[in-house]
Amino acid sequence: MSSHHSFEVTIKSTVSTEVTTPEKPIVSIKLTEMRVRSEVALRYARTSVLTHVHNPDARPQEVTFRMLLPDTAFISGFTMILDGKSYKAYVKEKEEAKKIYNQAVSQGISAAYVATKARDSNQFVVSANVEGNTTAVFDLRYEEFLERRNGLYNHDINLHPGTLVPKLEVVVHIRESQKITKLHVPEIRTGNEVDATEEDRQNSKAVIVRGADKGEITITFTPDLEEQKRLAEIYVEKTKEKSSPGRNTSDKENKRDSTALGQFVVQYDVEQSNNGEIFVNEGYFGHFFAPSSLYPLSKYVVFVLDTSGSMMGRKIEQLHSAMNAILSDLNPNDRFSMVEFNYGVTVHDLNKTDQAAPTRSPIILNPNVNSLNTSVTLVPPFIASPENIAKAKVIVSKLKASGGTNIYDALDVALNLVIKGVDLETEKDLISEESDCDVGYYYDDLLEEYYELEPVIIFLTDGEPTVAETNTNRIISYITEKNSGDNRASLYSLAFGESADRAFLRKLSLRNEGFMRHIYEAADAALQLHHFYRQVSSPLLSHVQFFYPQEQIKEETVSRNRFRVINAGSEVVVVGQIEEDATEITPQVTGFYGSENGLGRIRYEVFPRVPVKCRKDNYLPLERMWAHLTIKQLLDLRDAGDDQSTNATSAAEKQALALALKYEFVTPLTSLVVVKPNATNSVDVESVDKLPTQTNFALGASSAQFAPASMIVNRRAPALSKAAPARAATPAVLSKQKAVSVADGVTASPTAPSVQGSPVASLAPPAPAVSPGADYHLEEFMWTTAILDNTADALVIDDNGIKVLKLTKDVNPPKEAGGDGECLNRLPLAAQAAAGVNATSVCVYLTRCNAARNITPEEYRDSCCFINNRFAGVCCPKNEVDII
Structure with missing residues (x-):
């Protein structure tokens, strides 16, 4: 499986009714140019996505960009050029970012706050208004460390521009210290399920230029409009073949697929040594270790x-x-x-x-x-x-x-x-x-x-x-x-x-x-x-340890240096800071590898040595690599921590936050902020941290002068539990005003108070139905309204991780094919009093359980279960099931 990047542009009109004339239709905004450039050195990729959007109409129009980043990547920069003026983003801690947002609102400055949720945590979305007869430029930058799997480094870029692009170019420049021994640029792939393999056909449209150095290669891919159209048609056909039987795709998905080109992939490997390679630059070191010619362990x-x-x-x-x-x-x-x-x-x-x-x-x-x-x-x-x-x-x-x-x-x-x-x-x-x-x-x-x-x-x-x-x-x-x-x-x-x-x-x-x-x-x-x-x-080494002399390396800066096993085709990297007066690095690497006959194991031990150079190598990104890998490992330590081990977990989080702020990485602990002063009118919104999630984040500005004022993008760790599916951001047009927003694929209905005497149009909520849960036959389960998400057709609860339990509109509730299974997390005693405390409990769909009519959302959180691994079930006393 490869992690993925994608880009998409959605065009929306934000023209005021005051300037719209029925006899003159709007000329649609166009994505005129998209350039993706990746610089890869020592497996560390720094990628820039530069897009140009032109509005040929005299009236302003809104454009929304979405880009899916790999889970291993951190956004490291974002710049917008609107109406000839540049706005650069900066990184703040989440709570401080929220304070900036609140302060902007209180002062009448337009602002938006978004916290990325659930499995879409790697989705970057920005909406902005493009003035008439102008071109907007967006530059998003992110960084990632390429992981070696099955003997290859994979660099993948999804091309989902949302439209055919007159100028589309992807350039990947690789510069490694070792000789590049393998290079494969396969045909554009149509999914993110499996890494490309060397058996895939070579991409005939990719131009490969090798440098004078055997470790340098440049790959360029510039599909013209005809090639883009051909790839989009193939994508649609193959997506239909790969989709699950019975899965219905929405019109929006079909539209996206019709302009999706697929995934551009570059695979390569470098000359590996059993002793590993150590690189030093400006006070930092990187120890790369990928043994290849050892006998594997049984x-x-x-x-x-x-x-x-x-x-x-x-x-x-x-x-x-x-x-x-x-x-x-x-x-x-x-x-x-x-x-x-x-x-x-x-x-x-x-x-x-x-x-x-x-x-x-x-x-x-x-x-x-x-x-x-x-x-x-x-x-x-x-x-x-x-x-x-x-x-x-x-x-x-x-x-x-x-x-x-x-x-x-x-x-x-x-x-x-x-x-x-x-x-x-x-x-x-x-x-x-x-x-x-x-x-x-x-x-x-x-x-x-x-x-x-x-x-x-x-x-x-x-x-x-x-x-x-x-x-x-x-x-x-x-x-x-x-x-x-x-x-x-x-x-x-x-x-x-x-x-x-x-x-x-x-x-x-x-x-x-x-x-x-x-x-x-x-x-x-x-x-x-x-x-x-x-x-x-194929485990090659077990119980591997990297030891570095204390007088050479700052011990507290060394990343993970003990590994239970290293498998063939993989690579481990240890990074750290070098002591100021160190002249060389002489580590010791130990472990065990297999014998020739496959029985028993042999001790492995090497003592590599590398001098510490004074000169600077501009292409060796060791400091940023150190920060990136250290943050990742600290977040893993936090996520893996025992709930009782709060001290270690808290310390790891604090260290990760400090590094993220210093190196301006957007992580689960930080937010990306863009500010433009002197904007007028504001819209207050609630944080999506609150559940259930409402959906629209928007901010208003006068129709005469529109510009983004304060935008905050939060990124959470990939919430790998079940979560609500992504929904397109739909910033509301507040009366005659225009809107700008940053969103994460979910939308919420804001309220619009007056700020400093400036009237702001309110978005009136629709008239409520007799019961919010009526469509799901939950009229007698009124407690569900507190955790009901109609847009996802689900109940959403937070039980040490977000759980999304699907609801059905069918009058016949879903049942397990093998019958109702017994469960232990039964309803609380008050709810099962009529059934008897010791009654056997079974997992059934919510509406089948009479005892669940008058419980609380908290009680449901502790007694919920899944029917067919999807639907909202409850652990119900058996004699309270199917009572009319």
């Missing part, structure tokens, strides 16, 4: 696969296909187990397929913590022989989807497998007692080899926990505590589709030596799964 992989009811249909078929490919990629000395979970948990025994296999007795145990109080059969890991892989594929082909989502017990069992594998000596006696065959010799060999295996858990789910323990914070705490010691497993989470709780999965993996990836629910999901597995399938 691993023990536990596949934890969700087969709950929501996986039914194409998802389970894609899981079959992906696992077939993944199993074929296992190395001969690897071992593996397969854990399937839905309502319950099963560890599959390869000997129980239809194929004949040697008898091998299972280990029976009752896990220490098992919410369902069921016994689980733990089967020792199987070696990845051709015979065992074939058996595993037979089992995979029989996986079927049904039931709930028991994440807690599934992960608990997976860790039991890892722990029991380490303690196989204990099991040898148990096996000998239960089996007539001599297994002692077999287990002695297995025990010795197992100690040298690298434990990996691949955890795939498409939903949230609905069975056993459902509190995600408690699940994370328990699993993290259990997964401890030198042999703790790396836990990689795959969030399949939009219903998976990505915030939970990200935090779970961050706390357990892994990371989370989003698998898009599209036609190529099986390829996405296989592609992800390749990233973690």
